[in-house]
Amino acid sequence: MSAPGPTTTFARLERRGVLLGLPAMQLAVVGTAVTVAVVAVHSGGAGGLVLSAPVWGVLLAVGTLHAGGRPLVGWLPFLGSSC
Numbered sequence: 001m002s003a004p005g006p007t008t009t010f011a012r013l014e015r016r017g018v019l020l021g022l023p024a025m026q027l028a029v030v031g032t033a034v035t036v037a038v039v040a041v042h043s044g045g046a047g048g049l050v051l052s053a054p055v056w057g058v059l060l061a062v063g064t065l066h067a068g069g070r071p072l073v074g075w076l077p078f079l080g081s082s083c
Contacts, residue, residue, distance in 0.1 A: 025073045029063030
């Protein structure tokens with residue numbers, strides 16, 4: 001029997017991090033989340049932090065959570081190429 005179709009091989013995941021074990025892309029997203037939160041606190045106090053929570057919360061989740069053994073940020077190139 002032959003193989004059912006072409007197979008795809010992905011590059012090995014990078015395991016070393018730039019800071020706190022996070023690769024550069026994850027660190028950039030987490031840094032952006034922290035920046036949004038700090039700007040919100042300075043401009044609007046606690047109310048600004050609460051109002052901006054959906055923005056920095058999503059950025060923080062995307063920067064730190066993993067799915068399928070890969071960080072969520074690592075899936076973005078695959079999602080972009082399939083559209």
